[in-house]
Amino acid sequence: MSGPFYPLLTLPIARVRALVLAKFLLLLLALDCAIDLIPHGGRYGVGGFNVAHFRFLDAALPVPTPSLYVGALLCVSVLALVLVVGRLRRSLLVVLTLVYTLSWASSLLDAYQHHYLISLLLVSMCTFRMDTFEQALGDAEGGKNGLLPAPGYISFIVTCATVYLFAALMKLDADWRDGSALRRIVDTTQLDGVFIRFAFLGLSEDGWYRLLARGAVGLQLAIGAGLLASLTAERRGWLGRLLIGLCVLAPLAFHASAEAMSLEIGWFTRYMVGIAIIAFAPREGLETVVGIVEWMRRSLRRLVGADDTENDSPFARGVVAALALAFGVLAMSRLDLPGSTAAGVVCAVLLTACYGFERRGAAESGSDLPVAFVLATGVVFASIAHPAIGLESDRGFIGLDASTVRFDYYRFVGGDRRRRLDVEGAIAAYRKSYAYAPTEDERESTAAKLRALSSQRVAPSEARTRSDGARHR
C-alpha cells in the first residue's frame, strides 16, 4: 500500500491518546451546550426572522425556535455524556455531529467560528477507533505497546494545526502588525499593570501593542507546527518526546493571554488548551490516568454487582432499562426550558433503538446504555439547575455558585421583549428569571425591572375609563 499520505496516516498513535481526546471533547461539548449556549436560545425565531449560514438551509429548514434550538442542544449534551460515561458508539457520534452542526448552521445567530471547528473535529472523531478504556490500555487486541495507525486522530490534529496556521497567516496585515487592531479589541486597562511592571524594557505603549500582536502570530505558528510534530512523538527518543512535550507551553501561553485580555471567544480556550495538553502529554501519563479511571469503573461495577449477570432475566433487564428511560425523561422535563421534554424523549427513543439493535447482536452489548442515560441526564440537569454549593466564610463564599443558565435564559428573553414593547411577555419572562435568580442582588435587580414594567401596564378599570372618555367626546 502506498500513496502520498500513507506515511502520515500510518504514524503510530497511542490508542489511549485518541480515546482520552474523544472523551474530553465530548465532555466539554456537553457542558458547553448546556451552560454557555442554552442561555441564548431565546433569541431564535423572534419575529419570524432568521438567516441560516447556507441558503439551502433557509429553504429546507423551518425558522428555528427556542424549543428547536434548546432541544437540539440538550440532545447534544445528553448524547455526548452518554458517550463519555458509556462506550463510544459511531452511530450515536454521527447523530450527535449532525444535530450539533445543524444547531449552529441553521442560523447566523450562532456565528462563533470555533463551533465550525468543533463540527470538523467531530467529523474526524466519527472515524476514531471506538475503543473502550480496557482496549486502549493495550491489553486486548492491537499493535505493539498499544500503538496503532489512527487516521481519524491524525485528521483531528491536522485540523487543529490548520486553524492555528491560518489564524496566524490572517494576522499578517498592517492593522494587526502595528497593534492597532489588538488595542481596539482588548480591555486596555488590564494591560496597564503589565506595562508598568515591565517599564524597564523601555517600550512605549504602541511598542507594547506591536510586540503583543506580533507575538500572537509567532505563538500561533509555533502551536500549529508543534501539533503536527506531536504526531511523530511515538517514533522519537526521550529527548524528542521531551521537546515535543514542552511545545504545550505555546498554547498555554497564547490562550492564557487571550483569557487575561478578556477576549470574548466562548469556550474556545478550554477546548484548545485541553486538546493541546492531551496531544502533547506523554503516553505514560495518559495511560496512568486511564488506568485509574478503569480501576474505578471496575471497582464500582463490582460494588453494585453489575458483573454478576448470570441470574438476570431479559424481563429484569427490560425493567431496569425502562426505569432508566423514565428517570431521564423526567429529569429533562423538570428543566423548565423550551424543548427540554422533547429532547428527553428523543434521546430516550434514540438510545432505546441503539440498545435494542446492540442486544440483538450480542446479549451483553448495550448493557451500559441505561446507566449512561441516567448519569447523562442527571449531569445535564445538575449543570443547569444546581444551586450554590459551598460555604460562607470570612473571605466570602467558597464553592460553586448557583447555575445561571435558566436565570440568564429568561432574563435575555425579558430584555428582548421589553425592547420590543411586549410588556406582558417581558413580565412573564422576568418572573421566571426572578424564580431562578442565583443571588439576592440579581433577585432585587429583576424585581426592580418587574416593578418598572408593571407600572407600564394599564389597569383594566383605567382602560375602560379611557375608552369611555373617548366615546363621549
Add this chain to the structure above:
Amino acid sequence: MTRERANETIRSMIGGDADDKPTNERADEAPGRWAQRAFALFVAFQLAVPLSYYLRADPYDERFAWRMFSDLRVHHCETVATEVRDGQATTVVLGRVIHYAWIEHLERNRRGVIERYLRTRCDMHGVTRAAVVNACEDAAQEPLPEQRYTRDCRTGRVSWPNARVASGGER
C-alpha cells in the same frame, strides 16, 4: 567515547532505536486508498474554504476563514435603518422589529442578514423603499466610506455599497 557510540547515543535520544520502533503488525489496520483520498479531500476542503475568502464579493463575510479579530472585525459601525412607508420617510427603531443580536449583524455589514431584513421590511404593508446605512470607522478610528444598502420594494432591486471597505494596507 567512540564516534559510533556517540552517534548511537544521539540517535536514541532523538530518533529512538530502530529495533525499538513500534511497528504496525496488522496490515489490515493500515488506511486503504479510499481512506487516503477521504483524508486528502478533507484537508483540501479545510484549506480551500478559508482561502475562498479572498474570492468572495463581500469582504465582511469572514465566516470559516479563521479570521479571528481581523481588522474588519474591529471596525465599529453605527447603523441607521430607514424606509418610505405610505409616501413618508421614517426611521426604523431596529430594536423593536428584530432581536438585538440581528442588529449586531447589520452593524457588521453581513449582507445575507441585511438582504433578508430589507426583504422583510418590503413585505410590510405600505413600504415602498427600505434602507440600511452603516457609518463605520476602522481600528484606528478613522472614518470609512459609508455602506448604504437599499431595496426598491416595487422592483425588488437591491443596491449595494459602491465603495469597497478599506482593509489591510489599503487606505
